Amino acid sequence: MPSLDPFFLQDLVAAAFLFFITRYFIRSLLRTTSRTLPPGPKGWPIVGALPLLGSMPHVTLAKLAKQYGPVMYLKMGTCNMVVASTPDAARAFLKTLDLNFSNRPPNAGATHLAYNSQDMVFAEYGSRWKLLRKLSNLHMLGGKALENWSQIRAVELGHMIRAMHESSQKGVAVVVPEMLTYAMANMIGQVILSRRVFVTKGSESNEFKDMVVELMTSAGIFNIGDFIPSIAWMDLQGIEGEMKKLHKRWDVLLTKMMEEHAKTAHERRGKPDFLDIIMANRDNSDGEKLSLVNVKALLLNLFTAGTDTSSSVIEWALAEMMKNPKILKKAHEEMDKVVGRSRRLEESDIPKLPYLQAICKETFRKHPSTPLNLPRVSTQACQINGYYIPKNTRLSVNIWAIGRDADVWDNPLDFNPERFLSGKNAKIDPRGNDFELIPFGAGRRICAGTRMGIVLVEYILGTLVHSFDWMVPPGTGELNMEEAFGLALQKAVPLSACLSPRLAPTAYVS
Structure with missing residues (x-):
């Protein structure tokens, strides 16, 4: 066998080496090009961008988005997070990539407050979530179900209007969020349990309001343990310990409600309420079975999200009108005419x-x-706007920033209802299809109570505005419009108002 030329061997080795090196660099270059992460702040070692968020994360993230762009990447501890801050970015995630972002990431709130994600809000996207959603829509939150309990809304709102009228006759200012929570909890209680949850306004209803606010506040905090799971056991912020205590209080309340409801089943023969229907339909055709814990967790969703989110919007609307009397006057004129x-x-x-x-x-x-929006997480890696989004990346849509985007809204810091009466914004609707206005989110995980939320806000706010003149209590000075961050955006200082009746006396007793 002839021997190989040593120079040929040298050239062959060199060529092979050059081939593999070239292929490696080309692949690396392609990988780098195709896997470019969205821009974002570098953050700190180990903790990443967590210390940057401060006490008002939605505001901080909106400011950072102006610097880094509509799709922004942050390293949060050991986790990846991407933030969408414009309508187009929100549409890309919540419509185009909706299925890939249909799950929730694990977090302390889901574990310690929502019965380890056994509820509808934090449940894994799948058959159990679909069953909870289907039953809720059919029997409480959907269009036909809302029509069926319209009379309950009217009766409970009548109780609130009478109480407010009595306060106005005595010259006593009303604390708006307390009144709203009391009335709305009773509305939901009537639908779910066939009874008012609070018979008289007092310490029990105030405690309920405090529990709702505490749940929404604690669940909205960026918990270090969620983003650095290896140190979650240390509970550095003390959040998880407080969540566990709060969960026990909620569990006692919900257990009591369900036990009392079971004792009165004979009174509702032929007239089942929401809880009766849920208990009777705990199995579905796919073999999914709802446990008592699932039912309890669903009630927690409905009582908390159903009261706090809508009441906060109504409170903000009244505060804005009290700051802008011309808007209140125009609303009164429209209502008096109609x-x-x-x-x-x-x-x-x-x-x-x-x-x-x-x-x-x-x-x-x-x-x-x-x-x-409540966080979502990517099931698979994906691409958006030319950027690479890794698997298991958390998604946060900054709904607050979208609503104040100067490229979308003229003078976004002004409260100007006229912007929705004509022109390009006239047909914008908040039900999740127009990404300029998505207060309830969008896509598969849009808030299940979207229809109910809109009905409650329009009806309750309209009734309050029509029934009374709203004034700042004497000596209060300028209204405080500061925010308190949480899952629901509360007013930092609860709204108090002095009321003056506008309607015929008979309208307050019916």
Whole structure:
């Protein structure tokens, strides 16, 4: 066998080496090009961008987005997070890539408050979540179900209007969020349990309000343990310990409600309420079975999200109108023309009140009840706007920033309902299809109570505005419009108001 030329061997080795090196660099270059992460702040070692967020994360993230762009990447501890801050970016994630971002990341709130994700809000996207959602829509949150309990809304709102009228006759200022939570909890209680949750306003209802606010606040905090799981056991911020204590209080309340409900089953024969229907349909055709814990966790969702989110929007709307008396006057003029002053406003009046609807939309825009959507997480790696999004990346849509985007809204810091009455914004709707206004989110994981939230805000706000003149209590000075961050965006200082009745006396007793 002839020997190989040593120079040929040398050239062969050199060529092979050059081939592999070249291929390696080309692949690396292609990988780098195709896997470019979105821009974002570098953050700190180990903890990443967590220390940058401060006490008002939605505001901080909005400012950072102006620097880094509409799709922004942050390293949060050992986790990846991407933030969408414009309508187009939100549409890309919540519509184009909706299925890939249909799950929730694990977090302390889901574990310690929501019965280890056994509820509807934090449940894994799958058959159990679909069953919870289907039953809730059919029997409480959907269009037909909402029509069925419209009379309950009217009766409970009547109780609140009478209580407010009595306060106005005594010259006593009302604390708006307390009144709203009391009324709305009773509305939901009537639908779910066939009874008012609170018979009289007092310490029990105030404790309920405090528990709702505490849950929404603690669940909205960026918990270090969620982003650095290896040190979660240390509970550095003390959040998880407080969540566990709060969960016990909620569990006692919900267990008591369910036990009392079971004892009165004979009284509801032929007239089942929501809990009766849920208990009777705990199995579905796919073999999914709801446990008692699932039912309890669902009730927790409905009582907390159903009261706090809508009440915060109504409170902000009233505060904005008290700061802008011309808007309040224009709303009164529209209502006096359509409804008159001899009776209370009814839900059937709302389609004839475009200015009221515009006020609601403007409040959803400027003061969305959920400033940052509940987090989602990518099931698979994906691409967006030319950027690479790794698998298991958390998604946060800054709904608050979208509502204040100067490229979308003229003078976004102004409260101006007229923007929704004509021109390009006239047909914008808050139900999740117009990404300029998504107070309830969008896509598969849009808030299940979207329809109910809109109905409650329009009807309750309209009734309060129609029934009373709203004034700042004497000696209060300028209204405080500061925010308190949480899952729901609260007013830092609860709204108090002095009321002056506008309707015929008979309208407050019916």
